Each structure stands twice: as structure tokens, then as C-alpha cells.
Amino acid sequence: MLNTWLHQHRLALRLALRRLSKTPWITLLSLLAIGIAITLPVGGQLLLDNARQLLRNASTTPQISIFMATSARRATADALSAKLNNHAAVARFQFLPREATLARIKTNPNLREVVEALPDNPYPDAFIVTARDDSAASLDALAEEFRQWPDVAHVQLDSAWVRRLDAFLRLGRNALALLDGLLAAGLVAITFNITRMQALTHRTEIELSQLLGATPGFIRRPFLYFGALLGLGGGLTACVLVTLATWWLDRPLADLLYLYDIRFSLQPLQLRDTAVLLGASTILGWLGALLSLGQRLRRT
């Protein structure tokens, strides 16, 4: 039973391969059309990933500054130190004792006189905190939490650029999702049409098979393999195109960024992304063929 099933699938696959190789130019151009269609969203994803990487490398990680009240006692600051130490959302922090700050300011000859004229040390104890999660929302939440702590006079979070980056990446992600959807539909449409032409070419065979007692499943099988192979081939074409583009753009981009003192290299397509890409294109090709055949078989 299983053998028969395997044998039938092997026959269908062989038939699909033969049909693809019988019209090499049409096959090649179809693969190119599908490949280019897939290259756009995949290339976009790659650019987005790289942009994220680049922005993360280029900018300093956002930090939260906590300024204590000048009246606060050192014991309170030590207690906050201990709290930050145990805080799950804090990656690391630095304690700046007010004496050290004063000493540092005094090294500046211009400010030294001004500071020495003051009766007290004007600088508070301070902490500089690096959060584990640098998304705008969690930074905001963390800053708000710090504000509630005792003897904290001021919490400063420079989140403007984090927000901009977030908005930029969100726009990129949404645009890409849109592109993904459109081109997935495009891929289905392409395989739908190619399969339809195939079904027309093999109309005699379909009709004859029906007369000889073939089930719709039997008739559909080679066409489904045909569509899936087209999708898979298109996916592979896209992988090659994206890899070529990465290789082509990597050097000039690195040279450009070097001028801005940024060391960067384009990350190629990851193995996991490649697998997802090939899987998705195969399934979409199969789907296009299924829709095309479903329509055709209902009419005959």
C-alpha cells in the first residue's frame, strides 16, 4: 500500500520534472519571474536586519541617568546600589559619587573657580544605568520606576532617538509585511497561470485519464509537483540573487561607512531564513497549481 503510494508520487514527480525540462526557456523565465518577485521582500528583510544591526552598532546604547537629591545620605545611595544590583531589567550600572564628580569638574580650570566659590558641593550622587531591553516602552517604564524611589531628585532618559529608531523599524517591518503579502499573491498568480497553460497543453491527457478511471487526485498530482517545483526553483533563484546582491554591495557599503568611522559588513541570508524562504515559496507554488487545477477539473 505504502509502496504503491510512493510509486505513484515518484511517477508524478518524474512527470512534473519532464514537463519542466521539456520547455526549458519557459521554465527558466518562469523561475526568473518568481525569483525576482521573491527577491524584493527577501532583500528588504535583509536590509532591515542589517539596518537594525548597523544602528545598534553605531549608536551608544540608551542609558538612564538617576540623580539623587543633594540632601540624600550616602546610605540611601548604597541602598539604591544594592537595589539596582538585584534589578532584573538592569544590565549594568555605574555609581558616580558626588565627590568624584566634583573632583572631575575641578580638573577643568575654567570651572574650578566657580565651583570653589560655592559653599557646598553642588553635584548629587548619580547612577548611570544600562537597561537589558532597550525598547522605548521598557525604558520609559524603567525610568518611571526609578522616579518613585526615595531621594531620587531627577531621572533622565534620552529616548528620543530610541523612539525614532523604533518608529523607523516598525515602518520598515510593516512595509515589508505588505510587500510579503503582495508578492506571495503574485507568486500564486504566476504559478496559477503557468499551471493553467500546462493543463491546457495536456488537456487530452487529462480527459483520457478521466475516461480511464483516474481520480481527481491522480490527475492533480503531477501538476501540484509542477507548481511546487516552480516555487522551490523560484525560491532558490531568489537566494542566489540576494546572495549576489549582498556580495556586490558589501564592499562599497563598508567603504562608505568606514568614512563615518563605522565598521560594518552586510550579513548574508541566514540558514533559518533560507529554509523559511524555500518552504514558503514551495507551498505558494503548490497552492497556485492547486487553485488552477481545482478550477479546471470542476469545469471538465
Added chain:
Amino acid sequence: MIHFDCVSKRYPPGMDALSALSFTVAEGEMVTITGHSGAGKSTLLNLIAAIEKPTSGSVLVAGQNVGSLSRTALPYLRRRLGLVLQNQQLLFDRTVFDNVMLPLAITGFPPKEAAQRVRAALDKVGLAAREKALPIALSGGEQQRVAIARAVVSRPAILLADEPTAHLDSATAADVARIFHEFNRAGVTVLIATYDAQLFPAVRSLHLDHGHLIPSIPEHSLTRASC
């Protein structure tokens, strides 16, 4: 094996291809369907194979009403029939062997056994040596014999043939007729639509005239019931 009960087939806009046909073909019997061109011979065979549905009446094949078969049941009826169609409908991009293999591939026959059966069927129609040829390289008579081999390779209980000897010279036609006789002797129920009933002497004949069955002798299984 095959039973027609008051079967009519009307094509729009009101042309009657078959009118109130009732007859029975027994298991293992050989019957020819004769009549002028357009008498309804092909329509009659099409109704048995459920290629068309009767406008009224019922067609029973092995006790099954084929006119009311569901789409999913249809393939399994067809697998019990061997069809030799008017235009042989061979696949010209496949070898003779692969053409004859098609019905077995459809039913999912084990490949080794299938190959043996294909060779046996080709041997029976005298084309054992041509299995690797493409149909285009064969003469009309040889193509017809490939179609017959394809019809019998799955050893159907019923063999339907539509003008199997048309366009053949008399020697080849006699040869084809002999092949049908052999299958019938092996127990297959055979129905042949033909303009040339003399190729099949001593065989009961159903004679059609403008869609009506004309009684002939002997008429043991022919009933002229009122529909």
C-alpha cells in the same frame, strides 16, 4: 451485465439522439451496435461509460445505476470498463509501452507486475516488438491495436469499442475483429459500435435507426416495453 431501461437522450434544442431504449446484455455476451452515421451508436456507449447522462430512464452496469453515480464514484466504474474510443486518443509524447501502462498507473498497480501485464497485452494484439515506439511511428491499424491493448490491460469485465475498425483496410479490420472475439471467449462482455457488422458474424446485433432500436432476430433479451 448491462441493462437499459427506457433510456432517452435529448440534446438541446430538442434533438433526440436515443428514444426509449430498453435492452439487456448478459455477462460474457458479445453484441454489436449497428446503424447509420448519427443513429446514436456512440451516444449509447457514452451512456454506459457515464461520459454522458441519460435525459430519462436508467442505465445499469453490473447493477449500478451509472446515471446517478457521484463524481467520486465515477472513476471506480470506469476502471471496470475497457474503452476503445473512436479517435484512439493515444498520448503522442509517450511510448507505446507507457500508453498501455496508463490504466495500470492510474489504479496504482505494482510496477513489476504492471510491466508484465503491459507486455502480455501488447503481445496479444501483436505489437510486442513495438513497445518502445512512439505512436506517431505506427500505422493506423497499429495505433488501433495499441488502443485495444490499453483497453484490456487492466482486464476489465466489460469492453466497449466505438468503430474500432473504421479507417482500416479489410485485412487489418478482420484482424482487429479476431482480437475482440478472443477477449470475448476469455469471458469479457464486449459491446462494439460498428458500421460493418459483417466483421462480427454470429453475434447479436442491436440495430439503431435515428435513435430507435429496430427489433431483430433473435430477440430473446430485447423487450419493447412501453416507457
